[in-house]
Amino acid sequence: DAGITQSPRHKVTETGTPVTLRCHQTENHRYMYWYRQDPGHGLRLIHYSYGVKDTDKGEVSDGYSVSRSKTEDFLLTLESATSSQTSVYFCAIKTGTANTEAFFGQGTRLTVV
Amino acid sequence: AQTVTQSQPEMSVQEAETVTLSCTYDTSESNYYLFWYKQPPSRQMILVIRQEAYKQQNATENRFSVNFQKAAKSFSLKISDSQLGDTAMYFCAFTLQGAQKLVFGQGTRLTINP
Numbered sequence: 001d002a003g004i005t006q007s008p009r010h011k012v013t014e015t016g017t018p019v020t021l022r023c024h025q026t027e028n029h030r031y032m033y034w035y036r037q038d039p040g041h042g043l044r045l046i047h048y049s050y051g052v053k054d055t056d057k058g059e060v061s062d063g064y065s066v067s068r069s070k071t072e073d074f075l076l077t078l079e080s081a082t083s084s085q086t087s088v089y090f091c092a093i094k095t096g097t098a099n100t101e102a103f104f105g106q107g108t109r110l111t112v113v
Numbered sequence: 114a115q116t117v118t119q120s121q122p123e124m125s126v127q128e129a130e131t132v133t134l135s136c137t138y139d140t141s142e143s144n145y146y147l148f149w150y151k152q153p154p155s156r157q158m159i160l161v162i163r164q165e166a167y168k169q170q171n172a173t174e175n176r177f178s179v180n181f182q183k184a185a186k187s188f189s190l191k192i193s194d195s196q197l198g199d200t201a202m203y204f205c206a207f208t209l210q211g212a213q214k215l216v217f218g219q220g221t222r223l224t225i226n227p
Contacts, residue, residue: 031213042117042204042217043158050213058214090158092215100146100208102215104158 003027006091006105013112019078021108023091025071031094032074033102034058034066036087043090049074081112115140117207119218126195127226133180134190134221136205144210147181147188152202152220161203164188192223200225 003026013019023032031050035043035058045058047066055066063085067075078085091105116139126132138147149161164172164181171179176196180189192199205218 033213033215035217040219042119042219043206043215044217045214048213056213088156092158094213100210101148101160101163102206103160107156107158109156 004091004093004103004105006089006108008108009106010109011111013081013110015082015112016080019081019110021076021089021091021110023074023076023105025074025093027093027095028071029093029095030071032068033092033094034064034074034076035090035092035104036060036085037090037107038087046076046089078110081110083112086110086112115142115145115207115209115216117205117216117218119203119205119221121221122219123222123224125224125226128195128197130195131191131193132195132223134192134203134205134223136188136190136218138186138188138205138207138216140186140207140209142209146208146210147179148206148208148215149177149179149188149190150204150206150217151199152204153198153200158204162190195225197225197227199223 005024033048034046044060049055049068089108092102145166147164151159162174176193202220207216
């Protein structure tokens with residue numbers, strides 16, 4: 001357990017509404033990530049952060065924004081949710097001797113109806 | 114761009130048997146890391162094993178071992194004496210040394226039958 005907590009764990013929302021998912025870590029790790037998991041695609045990187053207020057896009061960043069105002073919190077926002085954003089979202093941190101291993105939160109199942 | 118391919122969407126074996134999950138990857142770099150993650154029905158992503166590309170020795174963790182073939186860009190996972198608790202999705206993943214991004218394969222759903 002790398003001290004990562006995602007909230008909420010489940011959410012159902014309507015198309016067009018904004019949604020924010022939260023990732024909280026307790027161990028002061030520098031690198032944090034948001035992935036989405038879809039059948040047949042594995043996990044794909046949405047955005048990542050390498051420090052407070054330092055973020056960058058991943059391969060599937062359209063329709064998503066992130067913020068990191070504190071080391072421990074990394075927020076993922078869907079500005080206007082669409083059905084294609086129905087997915088399981090994972091937050092991860094990087095740790096390990098060479099900062100290569102990723103440890104994941106429990107995941108958030110988001111359904112956009 | 115780096116890619117990871119898992120060609121077996123589903124596998125099924127009997128308890129106590131040995132099973133091998135396949136993974137191939139594509140990169141022109143020489144320094145990188147490979148991982149296998151397990152995702153049981155609880156949805157939690159669990160790191161099973163890691164391999165550094167510069168190490169020739171295959172990594173092992175108890176009943177889990179890998180066959181790392183760098184020239185062939187192959188990284189298979191062998192599970193010995195399989196147990197019911199091994200039932201899960203398994204993901205192969207790759208990252209370059211110093212890079213931020215983990216690239217995942219599509220996953221293999223493994224079922225261990227009693």
